[in-house]
Amino acid sequence: MSDTLLVMKFGGTNMQDSAAIRHSASLAGRSVSLGVKVVVVVSAMAGVTNGLLALADAAESGDIAAANDEIAALRTRHFTAAQELGAAPDSATVRDIREMHETLRQAVYGVYLLRELTPRSRDLIVAFGERLSAPLMALALEGQGFRSHHLTGGEAGILTDQHFGNAKPLPTTYERVRDRLSGLLAAGVTPVVSGFMGETERGAITTLGRGGTDFSATIIGKALGADEVWAWKDVDGVMSADPRVVKDARNITVLSYGEVMELAYFGAKVLHPLAVTPLQESGIPLRVKSAADPDFPGTLVQAQAQDEAGHPVKAVTAIRNVSIINISGAGVLGIPEVIASVFDAIARENITLLMVSQSSSMSNVSLAVQSGDAERTLSALRAGVSRELKVDRQSDVAVLAIVGSGMRGQRGVSARLFTALASQDINILMISQGSSELNISVAIEGDQVDEATRAVHAAFGLGQPVAVGN
Ligand SMILES: Nc1ncnc2c1ncn2[C@@H]1O[C@H](COP(=O)(O)OP(=O)(O)O)[C@@H](O)[C@H]1O
Ligand SMILES: N[C@@H](CC(=O)OP(=O)(O)O)C(=O)O
Incomplete structure (x- = not known):
């Protein structure tokens, strides 16, 4: 058995349907099969976060029919994925998904009755995307023969301040995460954590800002003293420009934490601007990797920058x-x-x-x-x-x-x-x-x-x- 511990983050595109989830599970499973301990952190299925934000706005403006239609569409999408991943209609996963949609429906109805959408209620609603995708990933891992257990951000120990919509982890988070996850890892179970979300000391659900699942993964990486954090993406790594805009954008092999923060701050959607902050003290490397080409090294983000003479800009x-x-x-x-x-x-x-x-x-x-x-x-x-x-x-x-x-x-x-x-x-x-x-x-x-x-x-x-x- 190796002593290696990796935290692997899968973004919305890598969770978009049952095929993508199955593929993502196999990427985590490859390492688990080699004896590596892996914590998986997942985003909502692609488009779900925006859907939840839109339905919350619809409820606030009084259009409960539109909000309910969107909830029904989300329900179908999650049930279909669960079924395709092998969940029986009376399984615990299907029950969980049904209950979560019911709670979501009630929360949205509350917004509609009050015609008020506070940052706190928006966070409660929007975090359902990640709460619903974690059981699907756990199902896919189990389907491939790996023992797995899914947890919300709060259950995994992520405790935050009350800055709803843009919350930051409290210092006690790190010890809590260690307490909550170490036992599972020691028992050979792969934890699947809902990214993007945490909770306050009083148990209210918070979110870490758009793209926050990267941040969840690095918080967990720091807490567990992981060897590396891997962020799996639909791109080769961090590129010299957004590949949707610049066709000949190239993968950047090595970046420093500071460079990545600047890139993310100035709009490179590929990583959350604060994602590397938990890693800075310990020097834990972050790798941005392509789910489509898992053997490609991607981008290594570490403490030291590496520069090539004559190429001042990356x-x-x-x-x-x-x-x-x-x-x-x-x-x-x-x-x-x-x-x-x-x-x-x-x-x-x-x-x-x-x-x-x-x-x-x-x-x-x-x-x-x-x-x-x-x-x-x-x-x-x-x-x-x-x-x-x-x-x-x-x-x-x-x-x-x-x-x-x-x-x-x-x-x-x-x-x-x-x-x-x-x-x-x-x-x-x-x-x-x-x-x-x-x-x-x-x-x-x-x-x-x-x-x-x-x-x-x-x-x-x-x-x-x-x-x-x-
Ligand atoms: N410099 C960049 N390098 C890589 N991707 C970038 C960059 N700037 C913008 N992007 C965009 O970021 C997207 C990946 O980020 P995101 O969708 O948040 O990942 P995920 O949801 O898979 O974690 C890519 O599809 C790409 O279009
Ligand atoms: N689902 C959240 C958090 C996140 O990190 O998503 P993604 O990994 O798909 O960018 C968002 O859309 O902001």
Whole structure:
């Protein structure tokens, strides 16, 4: 028996139907057969999270018929998968799925009666996606001869703060996860944990932010001192750009934790922005692997970056649906208390700032925020800052970023970026470079983001094979 312990995460695409679930189970099973202990962490079946969010909104707006139709469709989808994975109609799995849909229906009816969808009730509803997919994965593993047991995030020990929709693990999580999972592993059982979700100390269900199953997996990896965390995906690994936008995007062999965080923060949907944070202290590696090509090494994410001379940039990413909020008022903004009131107002609303820039005359500050946060930002600023300041919004913006540790101390990187954008006649609205020099980001018109991404990808030769040095 080896002493190796792996945490394996399967995303929505790898859970989308019974065939995908069976294939994912076989990927975990390959390691279990070799004597490796594996904890499996699953996302909801593809599209289910969005479906749950939509039906919660429908219930809030009074359209209970639409919400119930969507629940019925979800029920059919999960029952079909269970049946195809061999569950008998009177089996415990089918009973579990039926009960969960009933609880979901009741929760949604409560939203409809109250016409109120709080972040807390939204989390309760949306976490059903992962609660429903875990039993299916356990079924598939059992069907392939592996002993398995499914648990919700809370049952697996993931305890979070009360930040519904974007919760963070509490420090006690790690010991709890160890307590809850070690016994199962020692008994030769493969735990299947519902990703994306945790619970508060009082037992309310929370979620960890979109794409949060990656985060669940690394939290569990840290708790158990795993040898590695593997995130199985529908792509070869972390690529030099979103492969849906750039056809010649290439797999990146090695990335540092810092580089991956920048990439995820600046829109590379491939990993949750906080996913590597639990691994940073212990140095546990994260591998992003292709479920379609399991022997391909994918991307190794580790503490040290590896750079190739002449290749300062590793990837180009973009955040879409951004708005720029401009705050102006000659002679007012230079006063430190006024600047403080701007940031206070933003902090009170817990709004994530994507970029900040200030004109040197101090008469203008620009903030880039997700368009979904723009109205809240505007109201917070209008209520919280001096009336002499003018606050306005520019919509339909995108933020494009280049990322790579090799740009540290390198001259000419921004010149290449700006030349590539200028060659496509792309106007730059804001510029920022992090002091870590791991990224340079620019705000541009939203409808130019794809051509900008392709131009920048080509300008830095990211489609060319790179021999990574040590
Ligand atoms: N730089 C990138 N590298 C890899 N994939 C990316 C990148 N940027 C965006 N993506 C997109 O992320 C998707 C994979 O992430 P996601 O769908 O969240 O995975 P999963 O749900 O399987 O965990 C890919 O289909 C790809 O289109
Ligand atoms: N289902 C959740 C969590 C998640 O991580 O999903 P995926 O692994 O499919 O990106 C979401 O859609 O946000």
